[in-house]
Amino acid sequence: MQYAHITGWGKAVPPSSLTNDDLATFMETSDEWIKSRTGISKRHISHVNTSVLASVAAKHALAAAGIDGSELDLIILASASPDTLIPNIASTVQANVGATCGAFDINAACSGFLYGIGLASSLIKSGQNKKVLVIGAERLSFYLDWSRRETAVLFGDGAGAVVLEAREEEGGVLGYELNNDPDGREILKSSFGSQIDRLDASSLDFYIQFNGQEIFKRAIQGMGSLSAKVLEKCNVDKDDVDWVIPHQANERIIDTLVSRMKIPKERAIVNIANYGNTSAATIPIAICDALDKGLIKPGQTILSCAFGAGLTSAALLFKW
Template identity: 40%
Template sequence: MTVTRAVPLGCGHHLPERIVENAEFAKTLETSDEWIKTRSGIERRHFAAPNEKTSDLAIPAAQRALAAAGIEASDLDAIVLATATPDETFPATATRVQHALGMTNGFAFDVQAVCAGFIYAVGMANSLIQSGQAKTVMVIGAETFSRILDWTDRSTCVLFGDGAGALILSAEPGAGTLADRGVMSVKLHSDGAHHDLLYVDGGPSSTGRAGCVRMQGQRVFQHAVNKLAQVAHEAMDSVGATADDIDWMVPHQANSRIIESTARKTGLSMQKVVMTVHNHGNTSAASIPLALSETVQAGRIRQGDLLLMEAIGGGLAWGAALMRW
């Protein structure tokens, strides 16, 4: 049986120049490098310059993904950009990227599922490709989370960073088996009953201002581990895969303890887990494509490897995607 698969062609990433070590927070907050590392695994993160927007991070990541894929912007049919920190309320930040790349055909739009945004965007791209609406789609996760942090709240402001990552998917025929390259399954969930666990206290129709991140960290941790392990198994079960088939788990880089606990519940050794949270912090929708691109660039992820990607964010929204590189 021949099926259409969304096959990865290449990826790229970009980080702002400014690197902020944990010690910098100790100058203004009751915290320390050790306190932050012990609770999150984070050692440093990148912050955008005052004049840098989310699109300014997304564009170079997109350009590097095109170069890695060996294609031109004119070969793209669509751009799906996941972000919770768009340049403007409208239009979509994706259209800024589209224009900067010189892409005059096709369409571009944003997806908002916070930290789960990249998984949602992969799901949208996969659906576009399988339906025949598009042949080649660029998926981007990009954030300037430093714009919505409360610098007096040590429980949140030390956790987040800025960055962008991009992945290009293109339609190719597959045999309909687990040996195929490309996206195998995407499983998405949300539950608005948990809104108050992780949200931003602002918005154009509520307060008329951007607002800041508010989080009940311990409760988010508990939900994260259980929901991520469940959706990981759901994605694997849907195509008859097991933990033994997974070559790499590329998780949302929120917290090292969440990543380790999720890997354990999923049945994966930490030797199979990509971990970049120590250098990037939590970059929300950008964290998975950032981690993916760095690991591919380092030659650790190779063609034929089966990847499990999973994330959870405000909403609560969560999901997992299984893809063979």
């Protein structure tokens, strides 16, 4: 029997950042509003494409795992903001890390990284693959209308990656649940690909648009119900969860989620203050930050959950 363990992790955060006060210099907003409504203090803005951020994170993860890119069996890259639709940008990462294996992108928006880990763990447990690189990477700043304060203040750029390897030792990914609610397709979208004149940047459809309050409600419902489902499936009690690593869209969403699940807030990893919502990258960046701080210890049980456009949702349980 093979188990899928995370053996390497890494992140790439662009060096330049915009604080809330910076934003207030060119739009009607304030540090007080953004912090109190979202928990965000600053976000990083990339001058390079998503595939570059993804490649840097991937190299860190491979180095941490102590393996060479040529040893990989598969690369899965989750992004809602790839630099090209075809070829996929997993192939750019593949070229940059010197891998010769399957490589593809997935678009499950903010849930994409957990979709990727779930899939990778199943491939490893089935014996199909031994070493899989999973990346979440975004350059959402490119898809923002910087004159619309309702959306512009929320997002940021970044990437995170993990290496999953087959091990005989019990543990690693214990289980996962994926869902999609197509009824909510219209409440969060960017219709870039369907524009007749794609160069017409004044078209609002180009930019990310959403119904914030509707998403707020559905995010809590979606992440809560899938988390309960994966805990039940793996026969793990919520009191035995050491850390919750949720998608970082809004600190108030996280607060409500853990309070409804009756899990103490101290057990939630929250780093949205430093990055904003980096969509598919929030969870791998949070994993890296938690490990860098020495919070996650061997043997601990971690519940991760996400929600995004689609409306996708995902929950994953793993042992460190």
